Amino acid sequence: MTTIFPPSGPFLPPFRTLLVQGPYHPSAPIHLMLSHNAKSPKAKAIMISPSRQQLCSSLTEFDDEWLRANGGTGRVCDASSRVDILLVFLHYSVVAPFRQDN
Incomplete structure (x- = not known):
């Protein structure tokens, strides 16, 4: 089953x-992806x-104990090999709407 916890x-x-x-x-997103892929x-x-x-x-700061102890096992490595992490850089700009007076 899928979970966000160990x-x-x-x-x-x-x-x-x-x-x-x-x-x-x-580490919640990591547990979510690993548990999803392990199914x-x-x-x-x-x-x-x-x-x-x-x-x-x-x-790194959170230092998840379960990931540290189990991250190198075959099952976890297999599940992690099917994870893609996309970095999305969001850029917002404020543009005044075009207005045409007739």
């Missing part, structure tokens, strides 16, 4: 697509992050 944590209900936003621990050898997960540096530093 194994033995509460599971999410079935879903086809999912967007998670909120005050979760930094099926054909499963694939995509994570979108606006900042590689912030993602890496928050994961």
